[in-house]
Amino acid sequence: MELTEFMAAEGVIVVGGGPVGLWLAAELRLRDVPVTVLEARPRRSPHSRALTVHPRTLEVLDCRGVVEPFLAEGVRIPSGHFAALTERMDFRPLDTPFPFTLSLPQARTEELLEEHAVRAGARILRGHRVTGVEAGADAVELTVEGPDGPYRTSAAYVVGCDGTRSAVRESAGVAFPGTATTLWAWMGDVVLDAPPAGPAVSGPRGQLMVFPLPGGVHRVVGNDPDTLRQARPGELTFEELRDRVTAIAGTDFGMRDPRWLSRFGNATRQAETYRRGRVLLAGDAAHMHFPAGGPGLNVGVQDATNLGWKLAAVLRGTATDGLLDSYHGERHPVGAELLLNTRAQTALMTTYSSEGQALRGLLGEFIATVPEFSRTLAERMSGLSVVYPPAEGASAHPLTGRRAPDLRFADGRRLFELLRGGGRVLLDLTGGAATGLPGRTPDTVVHTAPLAPHDRDTWRRVTAALIRPDGHVAWAAEETDPETLTRSVSGALAAMAGQGVAAVG
Known part of the structure; x- marks a missing residue:
């Protein structure tokens, strides 16, 4: 079929209709930016790689008024594991309205986020696979394989939320350095007639974790000494899964009726830049890692929350283009810490010696x-611990960022x-007392x-503060003089429009 021309009116094209792309689309629509999501899959996958929604992601959902459906359907777990250790981190002391992780299959998370994006006015096209991206000075042109054949479309900006094999990243020439796979863990969604009392089983024969899913199904995830290999084994069979679980736990917990079996590796990579001109990256397109603790979906959604308001501000002319550079400056270090964290957990999860068990x-x-x-x-x-740096050379309040x-x-x-x-x-x-504060727009x-x-205690002396749309502090002050406060707020608003972080305070 001939290549047809289709010039889009949208300000932004988001490539990838997973949780990150859908959330970014909704964030852009919240600020009236035209947006289309191009998703290669003709339909949503029934399988769910991700299950865990972390407290900060729940806060982000609450900041947009859409957290309730997630809370109504998910299973609240007031603790979390680190490297599949039997002893679990207690989330209850955390300073958040959501001191727990939420167990919810990714398929349902995607469904809820898609409903939110569509309500906000996003256009979502399934069965549209992006094959090429060419960025110019004023726009980005994409080549797409659609249900009716190939076509071209364009937008002011393109954001690749299209996973670890991102066509957007590769077309834009962004390097994806890191380490190759050295182990292949396994997982299965199965029925267990006699599930374990606790979520983790650990020992010299391997580590095993078991999570309840809706519909009477459990997810069984594990690794053992035989998983330490570079070459990918063949497809996981139910018999192999049952044998490996039995070797670690001494029982198969009455395992039957497999719904989904899979393997996954520990390849770890990060895009060298999250922005190349009019092309940006978020989620798995920007960072790839072993899913220890289930952080991937969460960090990706938080990438989109950081990027959404900045991209909208630039498109609407209320901020300079330099604001987009702060997206890489702020989120790339978060991605690097994510990779450090998951690598450390991987090392602990694959130490089968007596010394390793002692550690x-x-x-x-x-x-x-x-x-x-x-x-x-x-x-x-x-x-919850993410802190963005203040503007270079600024004398910032301790709450800034x-x-x-x-x-x-x-x-x-x-x-x-x-x-x-x-x-x-x-x-x-x-x-x-500071009624003269500017900023009513x-x-x-x-x-x-x-x-x-x-x-x-950290907020007791604060007299004024500017909170960014993503919920981070752009500026805070303890000044009581109204005129000084007014000048400081004006400077903070100007700095936020140009750099995305606070100036002085």
Whole structure:
């Protein structure tokens, strides 16, 4: 069939209709940016690689008013594992409305996110496989294989959310350095007539984790000494899965009725840049890793949350193009830490010697008996510890760049509700003493109310703060003089439009 021309009116084309691409599309539509999602799969996969929704992702969903369906259907787990250790991190002390991980199959997560994106006005085209990307000075042109044949389309910006084998990344010439696969773990969604009492079984013969899924199914995930190999084994069979589980646990837990069997490796890579001109990358297209602790979907959604408001601001002319550079500057280090974390867990999960088992036992003891250690790990795993750097050379308040908690105000409102419009939030915490604060625009909510009584020491002396649309603090001050506050806010708003991070405060 001849190559047809189809010039899109959309401001942004998102390539990939998984959780990251769907969330990014909704974020862009929240700010009235035209967006089309091109997804190669003709239909959503019934299988779910990801199961875990972390606390920070739940906060992000709450900041857009869409968390309730996830909470209604997911299973709340008030703890998390590190490297499949039997001792688990306690999420309950975390400063969040969601001190738990949520177990929800990715297929259902995608369905909920697609409903949200469509309600917001995103156009989603399935069966459209991008085969080439050519970026110019003013637009990006894509070559696509659609259900009716090949065609060309264009947009002001293209974002590759198309997975580890990203066609967008490869077409844009972005390197994807890292390490090759050295082990092949295995997993199966099966019925267990006698599931284990705890989620983890660990020993010199391997590590095993078992997660309940809807419909009476359990996911069994594990690795053993035989998984340490570079060459991919053949397809996983039910008999092999049952034998490996029995070797580790001494029982197959009454395993039957396999629904899905798969292997996965530990190849670890990261895109050298998340932005090349008008082409950007997010999610698995930007970082590839062993799925220890289930962080991939979560970090990808948080990539999209960081990028969405910046891309919209540039397209709407309320920020300079330099704002997009801060996307790489802020999220690439988060991706690097993700890879460090999963590599460390992989090393612990594949140490079968007596010395390795001793190390696992020692770290497990620390998690169980040292609350600060457990909490630090939990904050890293959950995404709550991410801090973005302030503008270079700026003298910033200690809160700058940190995730803002769900602050409660004396008038009964809370911060996450104020963020639901997708704009920035300027907080006057003096209760009206700084009524001259600038920033009342369609993109800015100005909220004047003191904080409700609480135990957050770091916020007690703050008189004003500017919260970015992604929920991070752009600027904060403890100044009480109204004129000084007004000047500081003006500088912070200007810095946010140009660099994405706060200036001084």
